[in-house]
Amino acid sequence: MPCLIAAPASGSGKTLVSLALSALARRRGCSIQTFKVGPDYLDPQLLSAASGRPCRNLDPLLCGESWVQQSFARHGGASELSLVEGVMGLFDGRGPSSEGSSAHVAQLLDLPVVLVVEASRQAGSLAALVRGFRDHQRDLRFAGVVLNGVGSERHEALLREALASIAMPVLGALPRHECLELPSRHLGLLPAHELSDLGERLNAWADLAERHLAIDALWPLLQAPLPSPGPSAADPAPGQSPVRIALASDAAFHFRYPEATELLEEQGVEIVPWSPLADEALPEACRGLILPGGYPELHAEQLAASQRSLAGLRQAAKQGVPLYAECGGLLLLGRSLLDLQGQAHPMAGVLPFDARKGRLSLGYRNARVSESSLVLEAGEELCGHEFHRWQLESVAAESGSLWQLEGWGNPSRPEGWGTATLHASWLHLHWGGCPQIPQRLAAAARRCPLT
16 A cells, blocks of 8 residues: 655655655566545646646545545556655644644554654654654554655664664654755646756755665555546536637646646547647637646746737637636736736736735635526536735726635635626636536536637
8 A cells, every 4th residue: 555755744756756766666667556635736747747636636625525535546557657746744634633634644544554654853862753643643553764864874773773772763864955845836746847957956856765775665655546436527518519728838827737638638638738828729610728826937038929829819818719728827917917026018008907026815615606607507516725925906896706715814805807708716626526517518518608
């Protein structure tokens, strides 16, 4: 049975351990399926690059417990090895609870936990820290600890003796090394496509795994689960013709789950990549458009110069082409977008707002739909995730908003835009937990006449 690689807190090294094991598996000629707990987009891009397979998110809040179990069995069982990388600290979930946390998923899937601990400034205190995590929830199984940031052989010996006093196995000790530093920005790690030396890093990570991790003990903890059928959308109705939907896909727009395209394809949709950054015209014969999240704020000047793309977007919206936008995709629809230097750049002007850097909005949100629109029905309740530092201002009209959002520590508020042909919101949704959305989007695209 695979393990779940967790940590006491973010920044402890669980992503690097997961990448190192994935890189080593591929070096040894083994297929490996990676999973990521929670709503993250950036770690999965790195894990996908390391494993050569799309990383799958396991989020019981966004998708439900049953879907998580089925997805894990289906995708994990299709490879020789698999592993699950946790999110934040082991017990960090929605608000102060452990709901949706790494511990929640480990318990749900009955996975042993490998705890990665940043130990560079600890000695005997490490035993107290690890004992606290081990004993906090007694129904969790701990396979052992990986030490990260070990300074010397003497330091490692101190740490091993401390953990031996509480009968906790040590599954490796990573030294401080330059290849263990991953660059990041305001929403997390740099995406895989921005690491020009990714191939070299993967080789270095595999080397470190072989030299410093207890591979003989860890390899049995990577054995894939037994294969099982997994969740899927309903098959397209007989006689449905294929329909084309354009997907913004470039360095500015790349936050999406693999299930998003898969569920649309099961509805008979042909996904056509489209790059606003390259100033491409909208693909011919497309009857729908998806603008996913990403980093448009980092490319605001180039996007503003992409007049052909922006004009095509405005024309599509005017003609009633079904348009679905999330987070960064929402920013492309506004009047203007301020970049990191505070310079304003004109966007498509489909929606009446300007956007600039502001406070961080982060966390799960419960959404209650106010009125029926492109992909939602009035009264439906969904769970999504909000994560952005840019905020809307000079909003000309917020009335008739898409839904009411509320989350822990956040009062209920109206948010988003929704019409018969438009869905635009800050909220990220995982369509595995709401398969009616790709079904409705595909149906709306079929109703849209070619222009």
